[in-house]
Amino acid sequence: MTKSHLPADHPAVKQQKIGVLLANLGTPDATDYWSMRRYLSEFLSDKRVIDYSRLFWQPLLQLVILSKRPFTSGAAYRTIWNNDANESPLMTITKQQTAAIATQMQADFGDQVMVDYCMRYGNPSTQSRVDAMIAAGCTKILFFPLYPQYAGATSATANDAFFKALMDLKNRLQPVARVVPPYFDQPAYIDALAQSIERKYATLEERPDILVCSYHGLPQRYLTEGDPYHCQCQKTTRLLKERLGWADTEIMTTFQSQFGSEEWLQPYTVEEVARQAAADNKRLAICAPAFSADCIETLEEINEEIRESFEHAGGQNFTYVPCLNDDPAHIAALCGVIQQNLMGWLD
Known part of the structure; x- marks a missing residue:
């Protein structure tokens, strides 16, 4: 009308x-x-x-x-x-x-x-x-x-x-x-992630031994009940590795922010970074591909609790790669x- x-x-x-x-x-x-x-x-x-x-x-x-x-x-x-x-x-x-x-x-x-x-x-x-x-x-x-x-x-x-x-x-x-x-598998999103990592690595005097892709956790039973999150996180890391042209040993997937007493998706980031330090991977980088913007889980949890766990276990160089935020x-x-x-x- x-x-x-x-x-x-x-x-x-x-x-x-x-x-x-x-x-x-x-x-x-x-x-x-x-x-x-x-x-x-x-x-x-x-x-x-x-x-x-x-x-x-x-x-x-x-x-x-x-x-x-x-x-x-x-x-x-x-x-x-x-x-x-x-x-x-x-x-x-x-x-x-x-x-x-x-x-x-x-x-x-x-x-x-x-x-x-x-x-x-x-x-x-x-x-x-x-x-x-x-x-x-x-x-x-x-x-x-x-x-x-x-x-x-x-x-x-x-x-x-x-x-x-x-x-x-x-x-x-x-x-x-x-x-x-x-x-999670869109080529432009994967490429934006890869570019952010390449830029960050270019600023470092020594290349990190491993990049940890830390995703927010979920209870393990959610996976068995049909939630696809775990599989999509794993695919994001794989596509990122392929885009970067890296070996399997240079990148891994972990999960953070556990809550309560039940089992959550593993490996847990806070424990895995300590294991990496103990295994002589003293230079570690970490990114958070599940977060479109930096928040309490990245700015406080990763940069404080998870960093502390790595350094307490003997890690020396801890590098956080910021979320993509408003990067062009x-x-x-x-x-x-x-x-x-x-x-x-x-x-």
């Missing part, structure tokens, strides 16, 4: 657009106890993250874990906090990524595409950004979880929040929706994935 045919009392009709909504894990609003508690409660109450019975888990979480963990997590966040912007590095970097992708989308498609970001936990929420896109005239939304490898605890729960936002629109028209699949090759790779998934919606 054209505007000339609309009745006088008809709500204003926006110019139709396509939304590209980037989604990352999330971040606390601040590092104080209550901000950390709100964030951790939302995160650790997610059934895809912790799938124990709520009757068992919620009393333990609310009465025991969240009485102490906000203090320790807040202290960890304070060591990496972007004090100038009063936000976490993940928030800063996600904003930078969004701006860079928006610039490229504007160059390619003009005003037809709107780019924004949301967080699965914390702010801005997925619901708020979906609402904003619809209010801006987006009749189609491409939802892009910024996780190269799929896992139920990352990609799937981000998708859950997106689908729930669509369910909660009530009487408003739902936009047509697409979800970007994992991009990474932005180009992400834009390529977006353009693939916009096919049929845009020329």
